Amino acid sequence: MPNLTLAEAQQIIDGATKKLEEVGVPMCVAVVDPRGDLIAMIRQDGTPWRSTLICQGKAVASAAWLRSSGELTENAQSPVSRGLMAMLDGRMIPGQGALPVFRNGEIVGAVGASGGASQQDEDVARAGIESAGFSPSP
Amino acid sequence: MPNLTLAEAQQIIDGATKKLEEVGVPMCVAVVDPRGDLIAMIRQDGTPWRSTLICQGKAVASAAWLRSSGELTENAQSPVSRGLMAMLDGRMIPGQGALPVFRNGEIVGAVGASGGASQQDEDVARAGIESAGFSPSP
Amino acid sequence: MPNLTLAEAQQIIDGATKKLEEVGVPMCVAVVDPRGDLIAMIRQDGTPWRSTLICQGKAVASAAWLRSSGELTENAQSPVSRGLMAMLDGRMIPGQGALPVFRNGEIVGAVGASGGASQQDEDVARAGIESAGFSPSP
Amino acid sequence: MPNLTLAEAQQIIDGATKKLEEVGVPMCVAVVDPRGDLIAMIRQDGTPWRSTLICQGKAVASAAWLRSSGELTENAQSPVSRGLMAMLDGRMIPGQGALPVFRNGEIVGAVGASGGASQQDEDVARAGIESAGFSPSP
Numbered sequence: 001m002p003n004l005t006l007a008e009a010q011q012i013i014d015g016a017t018k019k020l021e022e023v024g025v026p027m028c029v030a031v032v033d034p035r036g037d038l039i040a041m042i043r044q045d046g047t048p049w050r051s052t053l054i055c056q057g058k059a060v061a062s063a064a065w066l067r068s069s070g071e072l073t074e075n076a077q078s079p080v081s082r083g084l085m086a087m088l089d090g091r092m093i094p095g096q097g098a099l100p101v102f103r104n105g106e107i108v109g110a111v112g113a114s115g116g117a118s119q120q121d122e123d124v125a126r127a128g129i130e131s132a133g134f135s136p137s138p
Numbered sequence: 139m140p141n142l143t144l145a146e147a148q149q150i151i152d153g154a155t156k157k158l159e160e161v162g163v164p165m166c167v168a169v170v171d172p173r174g175d176l177i178a179m180i181r182q183d184g185t186p187w188r189s190t191l192i193c194q195g196k197a198v199a200s201a202a203w204l205r206s207s208g209e210l211t212e213n214a215q216s217p218v219s220r221g222l223m224a225m226l227d228g229r230m231i232p233g234q235g236a237l238p239v240f241r242n243g244e245i246v247g248a249v250g251a252s253g254g255a256s257q258q259d260e261d262v263a264r265a266g267i268e269s270a271g272f273s274p275s276p
Numbered sequence: 277m278p279n280l281t282l283a284e285a286q287q288i289i290d291g292a293t294k295k296l297e298e299v300g301v302p303m304c305v306a307v308v309d310p311r312g313d314l315i316a317m318i319r320q321d322g323t324p325w326r327s328t329l330i331c332q333g334k335a336v337a338s339a340a341w342l343r344s345s346g347e348l349t350e351n352a353q354s355p356v357s358r359g360l361m362a363m364l365d366g367r368m369i370p371g372q373g374a375l376p377v378f379r380n381g382e383i384v385g386a387v388g389a390s391g392g393a394s395q396q397d398e399d400v401a402r403a404g405i406e407s408a409g410f411s412p413s414p
Numbered sequence: 415m416p417n418l419t420l421a422e423a424q425q426i427i428d429g430a431t432k433k434l435e436e437v438g439v440p441m442c443v444a445v446v447d448p449r450g451d452l453i454a455m456i457r458q459d460g461t462p463w464r465s466t467l468i469c470q471g472k473a474v475a476s477a478a479w480l481r482s483s484g485e486l487t488e489n490a491q492s493p494v495s496r497g498l499m500a501m502l503d504g505r506m507i508p509g510q511g512a513l514p515v516f517r518n519g520e521i522v523g524a525v526g527a528s529g530g531a532s533q534q535d536e537d538v539a540r541a542g543i544e545s546a547g548f549s550p551s552p
Contacts, residue, residue: 005459028452037463038442041455045419049173049451050202050222057221076217085217089503090224095217118218143321166314173449175325176304179317183281187313227365227503325449326478326498333497352493361493366500371493394494 003033004101004109008132009040012101012111015131016124020044027115027124028055034107036060036092044115051114057093058121059112062100066107068136070096070122097121099136101129108134141171142239142247146270147178150239150249153269154262158182165253165262166193172245174198174230182253189252195231196259197250200238204245206274208234208260235259237274239267246272279309280377280385284408285316288377288387291407292400296320303391303400304331310383312336312368320391327390333369334397335388338376342383344412346372346398373397375412377405384410417447418515418523422546423454426515426525429545430538434458441529441538442469448521450474450506458529465528471507472535473526476514480521482550484510484536511535513550515543522548 004012009031016029026044028051033039036059043052061069064084072094075081085092098112099122111128113121129136142150147169154167164182166189171177174197181190199207202222210232213219223230236250237260249266251259267274280288285307292305302320304327309315312335319328337345340360348370351357361368374388375398387404389397405412418426423445430443440458442465447453450473457466475483478498486508489495499506512526513536525542527535543550 003459006456010456033463035463037457038455038466039457041452042420042424043451043453048202048204049449052452053222053225054218057218057225061217073217076220077215085221085224090221090226093217093221095221144318148318171325173325173451175319175449176317176328177319179314180282180286181313181315183279187309187311190314324478324480329498329501330494333494333501337493349493352496353491361497361500366497366502369493369497371497 002106002108004031004039006039009109011132012128013040013042016113016128018131019124019127023116023120023124025116025120027113027121028052029124029128030055030059030112032059032063032110034063034109036063039109047115054093055112055114057091058095058098058114059110060092061094062098062110062112064092066100068122069094069098069112070118097125099125099129102135102138105138140244140246142169142177144177147247149270150266151178151180154251154266156269157262157265161254161258161262163254163258165251165259166190167262167266168193168197168250170197170201170248172201172247174201177247185253192231193250193252195229196233196236196252197248198226198230199232200236200248200250202230204238206260207232207236207250208256235263237263237267239272239274240276241272243276278382278384280307280315282315285385287408288404289316289318292389292404294407295400295403299392299396299400301392301396303389303397304328305400305404306331306335306388308335308339308386310339310385312339315385323391330369331388331390333367334371334374334390335386336368337370338374338386338388340368342376344398345370345374345388346394373401375401375405378411378414381414416520416522418445418453420453425546426542427454427456430527430542432545433538433541437530437534437538439530439534441527441535442466443538443542444469444473444526446473446477446524448477448523450477453523461529468507469526469528471505472509472512472528473524474502474506475508476512476524476526478506480514482536483508483512483526484532511539513539513543515548515550516552517548519552
């Protein structure tokens with residue numbers, strides 16, 4: 001399975017951080033591999049502690065489903081989604097704020113953000129992905 | 139992160155207890171720090187055992203979200219809320235009855251009550267917070 | 277099942293607090309009923325967050341086994357002890373620092389302390405129990 | 415409770431990374447606050463996925479006990495250690511490879527590393543802490 005390198009994950013975080021200056025809300029940003037395991041993570045000063053858990057959970061959802069975590073909300077009450085959430089002890093959150101990372105049509109990771117409104121979270125994830133030359137869709 | 143001292147937590151509990159004489163229903167009252175860890179807790183005689191768990195869960199919710207736990211009920215079925223509940227093994231309850239504690243606009247803890255109707259629970263938490271000179275809002 | 281009242285639990289905590297002035301180490305003290313559910317709990321300023329969990333776990337062990345939690349350490353690796361710990365998600369700790377509370381030979385609760393050396397923890401629990409006129413043995 | 419800032423956490427990670435060039439084994443490095451919540455984390459290319467969990471677990475142990483996680487191994491089978499591990503779902507690992515971070519004698523966080531031999535892990539954590547001007551002991 002091809003993965004983001006740490007250097008690439010840090011470029012994504014740098015791009016997300018730049019976007020965050022504009023957004024003006026402190027956030028956590030997590031970059032995970034296609035299996036949902038962390039590659040890099042930051043929590044900006046002043047971000048609530050809950051966001052350290054939520055940003056990872058959303059990134060795992062995008063990695064698991066190869067799509068925007070926001071698109072998963074519609075089916076979040078389905079047995080499949082609830083079963084998977086339970087198997088993972090809640091560590092997969094099908095809520096807006098994360099996007100998968102594709103390179104040449106192949107998933108190489110996912111990025112989750114938490115701390116702002118959920119659209120802001122997603123915007124920050126997208127900015128990070130695109131600024132590093134990747135795409136949130138195949 | 140500034141925390142309530144034990145002396146302050148006990149003042150809050152004293153104020154809540156005074157309010158409980160008026161309400162006339164026995165309750166549990168928990169005071170937690172901004173991370174959701176207990177500082178002080180009481181269970182009045184005759185309060186059901188379930189309330190010892192519920193008052194803490196509601197206080198953790200207020201600490202995590204920096205707002206009234208009752209305001210969280212509307213989104214309690216959201217993926218973020220369910221994911222966080224599961225990650226915390228249910229030890230965060232987004233139901234009415236807890237309020238955050240602010241000093242000079244900064245969160246220093248949260249207070250949860252359980253045993254009465256949920257509005258009564260919240261009233262008791264509020265009475266404790268305000269009688270000790272703190273505010274349930276920034 | 278006869279229980280400590282809240283007033284009695286607070287007398288125990290007052291006695292433990294007096295002992296803590298002498299010991300000179302900040303601690304958490306939890307008073308639970310014979311079922312292991314909290315009646316009252318305090319965390320002194322400067323006590324590590326882990327102690328909020330540990331004092332309760334030790335009190336539950338004393339309530340479960342009707343004896344000093346320190347006496348349980350010898351068999352802490354037994355299948356029964358490990359099974360019970362697992363069923364309770366670790367929320368029963370067979371380690372020194374808690375004592376049961378008896379009145380007229382009948383258990384009415386348990387007291388756990390955490391924050392010092394384990395003998396200090398137990399001494400504080402004992403001081404609280406005895407100062408309130410109860411006994412740590414039948 | 416005073417916390418490391420993100421900028422300080424990143425200095426620690428930079429120092430750890432420099433040390434890793436010398437050690438020659440890829441690792442994960444996690445920086446947590448005194449409560450054990452992540453501030454920043456990196457996984458170097460080629461580090462096994464298990465290390466993403468282990469580095470965090472060891473950092474939480476150092477944060478919880480305010481000491482080297484390696485010093486905790488001797489008592490890792492104690493009821494207190496096992497109880498706390500279970501309450502935290504294993505997310506506290508009393509094994510060598512993490513150190514607390516002190517500033518002016520006060521804990522401000524902890525650093526855990528995983529991927530090499532456990533002494534190497536600890537050396538990397540120490541190098542990060544000291545290169546950023548902090549101390550692993552009070």
